[in-house]
Amino acid sequence: MSVLEIKNIRKSFGTTEVLKGISFSLEKGEVLAIIGSSGGGKTTLLRCLNFLELADEGTISVNSKVIYDGADKKGKNDDELRLNRLHFGLVFQSFNLFPQYNVLENVTLAPTLLERGTAQEIENNARALIEKVGLTEKINNYPCELSGGQQQRVAIARALALDPDILCFDEPTSALDPELTGEVLKVIKSLKGHDSTMIIVTHEMEFAKNVADKVMFISDGVIEEIGTPSEVFDNPKSEKTKAFLNKSFEEI
Amino acid sequence: MSFLEVTLFLLDGFKISLLIFAVTLLCGAPLGLPIAFCSMSKLKVVKAISKVIVWIVRGVPLMLQIFIIYYVPGLLFNYQLFGQIDRFMYINYGIADAGRITAVLIAFTLNYACYFSEIYRGGIESISRGQYEAGYVLGLTKNQIFRKIILKQVIKRIVPPMSNEIITLIKDTALANCIVVCEIIKQAKELAATKAMIWPLFYTGIFYLLFVGILTIILNKVEKKLSYFRS
Numbered sequence: 001m002s003v004l005e006i007k008n009i010r011k012s013f014g015t016t017e018v019l020k021g022i023s024f025s026l027e028k029g030e031v032l033a034i035i036g037s038s039g040g041g042k043t044t045l046l047r048c049l050n051f052l053e054l055a056d057e058g059t060i061s062v063n064s065k066v067i068y069d070g071a072d073k074k075g076k077n078d079d080e081l082r083l084n085r086l087h088f089g090l091v092f093q094s095f096n097l098f099p100q101y102n103v104l105e106n107v108t109l110a111p112t113l114l115e116r117g118t119a120q121e122i123e124n125n126a127r128a129l130i131e132k133v134g135l136t137e138k139i140n141n142y143p144c145e146l147s148g149g150q151q152q153r154v155a156i157a158r159a160l161a162l163d164p165d166i167l168c169f170d171e172p173t174s175a176l177d178p179e180l181t182g183e184v185l186k187v188i189k190s191l192k193g194h195d196s197t198m199i200i201v202t203h204e205m206e207f208a209k210n211v212a213d214k215v216m217f218i219s220d221g222v223i224e225e226i227g228t229p230s231e232v233f234d235n236p237k238s239e240k241t242k243a244f245l246n247k248s249f250e251e252i
Numbered sequence: 253m254s255f256l257e258v259t260l261f262l263l264d265g266f267k268i269s270l271l272i273f274a275v276t277l278l279c280g281a282p283l284g285l286p287i288a289f290c291s292m293s294k295l296k297v298v299k300a301i302s303k304v305i306v307w308i309v310r311g312v313p314l315m316l317q318i319f320i321i322y323y324v325p326g327l328l329f330n331y332q333l334f335g336q337i338d339r340f341m342y343i344n345y346g347i348a349d350a351g352r353i354t355a356v357l358i359a360f361t362l363n364y365a366c367y368f369s370e371i372y373r374g375g376i377e378s379i380s381r382g383q384y385e386a387g388y389v390l391g392l393t394k395n396q397i398f399r400k401i402i403l404k405q406v407i408k409r410i411v412p413p414m415s416n417e418i419i420t421l422i423k424d425t426a427l428a429n430c431i432v433v434c435e436i437i438k439q440a441k442e443l444a445a446t447k448a449m450i451w452p453l454f455y456t457g458i459f460y461l462l463f464v465g466i467l468t469i470i471l472n473k474v475e476k477k478l479s480y481f482r483s
């Protein structure tokens with residue numbers, strides 16, 4: 001049974017069509033890496049999944065239940081969108097931690113407001129997650145006192161605190177100094193196998209190769225190629241994929 | 253008149269200045285919030301009306317606004333509303349200037365509410381979209397996002413411009429003497445006219461300076477209190 005099934009998602013901004021019919025599905029616990037050149041629509045796809053943008057067409061199903069349908073009003077009022085969002089988590093390129101809260105409070109804020117348990121349960125869970133991302137020492141620090149890599153790890157713990165069905169990452173290491181990307185990628189890698197289903201947009205090809213179960217190459221709003229890492233990286237079928245991969249490995 | 257007598261006489265006037273200051277702040281600061289939301293409204297009509305009001309109120313001298321509020325009921329409805337209040341309160345309770353002070357309070361509150369609203373709007377609009385989106389993806393409601401995430405960041409950002417306005421406000425209260433409200437400068441002018449004493453007029457400056465000094469200390473404390481985070 002697929003945890004996520006997306007059919008024919010389309011999205012335009014004004015007259016430019018950014019997503020031109022995206023369909024794929026994910027099994028529980030699978031990790032999908034999305035690669036592709038700038039402007040291809042990767043961010044837009046993740047934003048559609050998190051309902052920060054509303055797809056014009058297509059359906060989104062979670063656990064075999066259609067939660068969003070571009071063709072009718074399904075899942076489009078504020079309350080439905082809010083509940084639908086809880087199926088997904090999103091880690092932003094720019095972290096977007098809440099600056100006035102310390103690490104612990106950043107992680108407990110949403111579960112507390114959503115009444116996901118007693119204060120004690122929420123705090124214990126948050127502490128466990130903060131330990132998992134290796135920041136127990138910084139638990140009382142404010143975001144402005146953390147490095148970019150540490151901030152991003154807090155953002156991951158914050159997203160995990162709501163236990164989403166599918167956790168999305170939009171270039172989680174792109175805003176980081178190169179020496180800090182490792183610690184974040186390590187944390188993401190450690191989440192694999194805990195039956196968290198993940199979608200990771202990334203430019204880190206090595207990482208995609210090692211961690212992903214599936215790799216998707218998006219170009220100009222369409223899926224050029226999707227398959228296992230070895231299928232996509234070692235035997236790409238599409239010319240565009242070959243050109244893109246050649247270019248990205250040249251850069252390194 | 254002794255120095256002490258002059259001081260007490262001026263202090264009587266400064267109490268009126270402080271009254272105008274306090275009421276304007278307590279009423280104008282909350283009133284600015286709905287005006288700010290109207291200025292940011294998605295409804296074009298609401299937005300336009302609110303912007304025009306803010307434009308007029310900020311574009312016309314405060315002294316003129318005091319005159320308008322004070323004289324307009326008489327001109328339009330042939331009823332000297334504030335004059336009547338003056339008389340009524342004086343005859344029944346022995347309180348002088350009640351109507352005039354009311355007119356001043358209305359003018360000041362409206363004027364400062366509009367200034368505050370622009371500060372609020374600037375503060376709210378300066379918060380990055382990412383903060384809202386982070387709240388949305390965590391399944392929070394718009395209301396929760398505003399109250400628990402946005403508000404404190406806005407407050408931090410508006411403390412410096414609000415401090416400026418608050419310090420300007422205490423000095424602006426002197427404008428009340430344009431409709432003969434007995435605030436501190438009016439009192440000093442009274443001494444100049446009846447006792448030929450000019451130095452009390454300059455002495456009033458000390459009252460303002462002391463009060464602004466206290467305000468500055470308080471406002472700096474507030475700013476410091478919010479300095480534990482950066483946004």
Ligand SMILES: Nc1ncnc2c1ncn2[C@@H]1O[C@H](COP(=O)(O)OP(=O)(O)OP(=O)(O)O)[C@@H](O)[C@H]1O
Pocket residue numbers: 013018036037038039040041042043044045
């Ligand atoms: N809100 C918007 N309004 C108008 N155009 C937009 C908007 N958001 C994205 N676009 C356009 O959609 C296209 C795809 O953008 P998107 O951010 O999804 O690309 P991306 O694959 O994430 O690129 P990158 O690797 O640079 O992050 C771009 O041409 C962009 O200019």
Ligand SMILES: [Mg+2]
Pocket residue numbers: 042043044170171
């Ligand atoms: Mg992007």
